[in-house]
Amino acid sequence: MLTSKRKTNSRKFGGKFGDTHLISELSVCHRIFHRFLLLAVFTLLSVAFLPGPQNPGIKEIVSVAKTPFLENKIRDMGLDLLADWEGKIFIVARPEDLVALEQAKIHFMVETTKFAPFVQTPAAPAGGGINGAYHSYKELEADMLALQQKFPGLAKVFDIGDSLEKRNLYALKISANVAFDEDEAEVLFLGCHHAREWISVEVPFLFGKYLLENYATDPEAKRLVDRSEVWIVPLVNPDGLEYTIHVYRYWRKNRRDNKDGTYGVDINRNYGYKWGVSNNGSSPDPRSEIYRGLQAFSEPETQAIRDFFLKKNFQGMVSYHSFSQTIMYPWGYTTVIPDQEPVLRDIAAGMAALIREVNGRAYSFGPAGQTLYLTNGDAVDWTFGTSAIPSYTIELPPVDEMSGGFFNSEADIQSIFEENLPAMLYFVDRFIREYSPRRSSFRQDLPERKLDKSRRIR
Numbered sequence: 001m002l003t004s005k006r007k008t009n010s011r012k013f014g015g016k017f018g019d020t021h022l023i024s025e026l027s028v029c030h031r032i033f034h035r036f037l038l039l040a041v042f043t044l045l046s047v048a049f050l051p052g053p054q055n056p057g058i059k060e061i062v063s064v065a066k067t068p069f070l071e072n073k074i075r076d077m078g079l080d081l082l083a084d085w086e087g088k089i090f091i092v093a094r095p096e097d098l099v100a101l102e103q104a105k106i107h108f109m110v111e112t113t114k115f116a117p118f119v120q121t122p123a124a125p126a127g128g129g130i131n132g133a134y135h136s137y138k139e140l141e142a143d144m145l146a147l148q149q150k151f152p153g154l155a156k157v158f159d160i161g162d163s164l165e166k167r168n169l170y171a172l173k174i175s176a177n178v179a180f181d182e183d184e185a186e187v188l189f190l191g192c193h194h195a196r197e198w199i200s201v202e203v204p205f206l207f208g209k210y211l212l213e214n215y216a217t218d219p220e221a222k223r224l225v226d227r228s229e230v231w232i233v234p235l236v237n238p239d240g241l242e243y244t245i246h247v248y249r250y251w252r253k254n255r256r257d258n259k260d261g262t263y264g265v266d267i268n269r270n271y272g273y274k275w276g277v278s279n280n281g282s283s284p285d286p287r288s289e290i291y292r293g294l295q296a297f298s299e300p301e302t303q304a305i306r307d308f309f310l311k312k313n314f315q316g317m318v319s320y321h322s323f324s325q326t327i328m329y330p331w332g333y334t335t336v337i338p339d340q341e342p343v344l345r346d347i348a349a350g351m352a353a354l355i356r357e358v359n360g361r362a363y364s365f366g367p368a369g370q371t372l373y374l375t376n377g378d379a380v381d382w383t384f385g386t387s388a389i390p391s392y393t394i395e396l397p398p399v400d401e402m403s404g405g406f407f408n409s410e411a412d413i414q415s416i417f418e419e420n421l422p423a424m425l426y427f428v429d430r431f432i433r434e435y436s437p438r439r440s441s442f443r444q445d446l447p448e449r450k451l452d453k454s455r456r457i458r
């Protein structure tokens with residue numbers, strides 16, 4: 001292990017200092033000093049990671065040329081694909097992945113040093129509190145309960161199930177007469193299926209907070225809260241989130257012990273619609289970052305969302321992720337587009353336009369399978385496949401890895417929320433306007449979804 005780590009490090013240094021341009025600028029003395037400094041830093045990082053239930057090792061961000069051949073080969077290897085950018089595929093590689101790449105004779109470049117936020121963050125856990133203004137599980141729990149206490153007629157916190165490590169999965173319901181299940185449009189916002197995507201907790205949570213705090217003074221907020229039931233589950237993967245705060249900032253999956261030395265199921269590949277339909281879009285390999293689990297809904301987190309969803313009568317759903325500034329709708333498992341594409345596209349375009357008006361930031365939109373990459377077993381395909389409701393994955397900023405990737409600054413929290421707020425208000429409003437109580441009777445025939453699909457979805 002240690003040997004392979006040293007090898008990794010020296011390769012990194014070789015990459016950086018083997019650059020002729022750099023060499024010409026640095027004296028031999030400087031080079032030796034820098035080598036020593038970097039080695040010291042990385043030795044410290046290695047030591048920082050040694051304890052813990054699964055030593056994640058030092059990961060590197062590497063790039064390979066984007067060719068169809070390499071794309072397929074890399075997928076087969078179950079690597080964690082990060083970004084597809086300027087003719088390169090970026091991968092988060094563990095030491096053993098680097099060895100595998102080498103053995104497969106795939107030429108790669110170590111690019112970690114280009115990613116300042118990535119390089120800086122792993123050092124932080126020693127100081128504690130690396131989540132800063134971002135919520136931990138306990139902080140979120142306290143803030144959700146505080147909202148319930150402050151707005152007793154409008155906010156109610158429900159415990160909809162437990163995570164693997166027995167943390168509560170909380171849903172915040174916001175509606176006038178919140179204690180009652182009224183016949184109103186119901187809209188669902190999910191956050192943080194993927195542990196490292198911290199901003200995806202904040203945006204749905206802040207939306208709930210906004211509706212409650214503005215109810216008394218803002219007629220529009222009041223109208224939406226009076227006429228709908230907004231449900232927010234800001235943290236679908238609490239075990240993973242805690243792991244990113246205390247052990248390894250880059251963790252993605254839940255904390256399932258796969259009993260083979262690996263941990264984690266990608267809970268956004270564990271839902272039951274077209275689960276595992278291909279290995280291009282999820283992986284059967286427990287080592288993979290997109291490992292789908294042993295069977296559909298094998299994980300308590302997805303079971304909880306499923307059971308909760310099926311008890312309600314949602315008209316629309318958004319699941320927040322990061323990063324890439326993209327609004328995606330079904331299907332994810334195939335590049336084929338669903339019959340309801342025009343309606344799905346219309347809503348996505350509406351949201352993208354509203355977002356752009358705030359900060360001028362462009363969010364692309366389109367069918368998931370055609371937009372980012374194929375996924376199967378995700379939440380959005382499942383809610384759409386099960387009940388044909390408009391369902392979206394919104395990948396929050398930044399737009400790419402070079403702009404910070406998963407590592408938004410604390411200052412981003414408010415601005416990213418604010419740029420998404422009009423789109424969230426629009427999303428709820430759309431279902432209020434289209435809601436008619438008779439519609440709920442459609443629910444019985446939803447799994448078949450043979451006829452009237454487009455009518456149901458409007």
Ligand SMILES: [Zn+2]
Nearest residue numbers: 194197321322
């Ligand atoms: Zn994600």
